[in-house]
Amino acid sequence: MLVASLQVLVTVGVLGFVVARWGLEPITTALGSLPWWALAGGLVLGAAGVLVQALRWRLVAHHHGIRLPVGPAVARCWQASFLNSLLPGGLAGDVLRAADDSSDAEVSAGRRALASGFAAVAAERLCGTTVVLVAASAALAPHRPLLAALCLAGGVVTAAVAWRWLRRLPARDLLGVGMLSVVGWVAFAGIFALALVAVAPSTDPRLAPGLAAVSIAGMSVPVGVGGWGTREAATAWVFSVVGLDPAAGVGVSVGYGVLALVSTLPGAVVLAARLAPRVREVGRSRDRRHARAGREHAGA
Template identity: 35%
Template sequence: MHRDRSWLSPVGGLCIVAFLVWRVGADPFVDAVRHLDAGSVAVAAAIALVTTVCGAWRWVIVARGLGAELTLRSAVSESYRSQFLNVTLPGGVLGDVHRGVRHGRDGGDLGRGLRSVVWERSAGQVVLAVVTGVVLLLVPVTPGMRSGTGVLVVCVAAVLLAAALVVVLVSSRTHGPDSRVVRVVRAVSADLRAGVLGRRTWPGVLGSSTAVVVGHAATFVVAARAAGVSAPTTRLLPLALVVLVAMSLPLNVAGWGPREGAAAWAFGAAGLGAAAGVGTAVVYGVMVLVSSLPGAVVLALGRRDRARPSGLACAEGVAGG
């Protein structure tokens, strides 16, 4: 009998937040929001616009590599909608599932639409992991931070691999005498060659993913400054990357949970204090929420457009009657 375990993700996020409130108190949460200013939010929103366009372009590259048509304009609007759903719904990934389903249905191939999202997100996480590893090797940090980040990367990689295998297994329509494992391996290999590692795709995927990582890290530094953290940027950069890796874990409530937990741990390990980490993560979360508000507009316009045909039909029916 299949049991629905979707409740585990929000519960995990709530447990992390509750633990942090127990350890550092509620003051860092309240003070962080109190110190937030409009200028910092505006800077974060501007950076979010750039990262959203870059992420959307990565999706376009991967989707076209897999043989699906996708325009940059559509990808940007869908990405904003996805971000808004990710930061307002449990799990932090439902927005990505939503855009993958919509793209697949619009193109007549649900599986390919979902795979394009899985591969473009996975490519972004791989680049994030590589950049984080390089920075942690070049910038002086504690051995504990390096080992802890390594564990985080392994966990994120396992989650991404599991998601990719599930999507490929469900969407693969190949048949023949070969075993299911062989068919999945072949499908994954074909997707990677065409959508991510192809000669015409990998430069764009790498460049756009790097731009997204830089943008998110810059937003984290802006959040730290707004939260009152005065440490040098070179000291904050590795902490930002560690938190970004932790944010990839789908154990959150509308984005809250692993982000604050990782920030508390990283800032504490760096000697800046767990409370400063929590405050920075809270400010970052508010900035992300505000920056995703264009997605709410896209969502509302989409619902209005879907409701319009039925309304026109009813009006025509009344007029004809």
């Protein structure tokens, strides 16, 4: 609880700094600049990103004794994305995804089943993080070589940690995991490009990949809520680095945050659908307890 509170404070503090530095205008302008096609495009690209993540997860999980059909894997990943976008740290949804004992997956019996679930989720998330850091390193190399080297070092660390759980995969599947990770990054960079076109249409679109790389890396730091705050600060900074107006970067980042959030909303439907049977079962159990207590009271 303390960690979550600190993460909320970090988000509020960084956003407060952003507003104090560049005012509310970039934020209000961004919120009023998102057309329907950007929202629709964000939803489509977000769905593509979730599908790619689900396929990557299934590929890793298969080698940890977990067999999960595509449909349930997509549903769980969408639910996780929705929860990650709302809860501090951006990891709670994945923790639930790893610990979920629903009957839509076949898991090898044994006391290590739960550990295998967490290993598969951790490995696939770390693969995605590795691509994010390497992309940020490539984008920063011409401008800030030292920072680029730090990002690359971070990518090496995440890849090394992931390797602990990936080494059992054959070369073909390792290649598949890597390719899916890159495609997933491209999908989310595409959402950033949509925000860039909608909010700052005068910006050279050729700059979008590099700007997106730093923005996505900023929101991937698990110190806030849904990437807010760190993403805006990182995007404003990289805009200034390449000679653009940092206030425009704040606006684009806010637009990206809205599009990213919209892309996770189907996960709310999945969460409600998956919770409904459990809520009904809790209600039935409560009714049975009340009925049993009533009979015992009547017989007393």
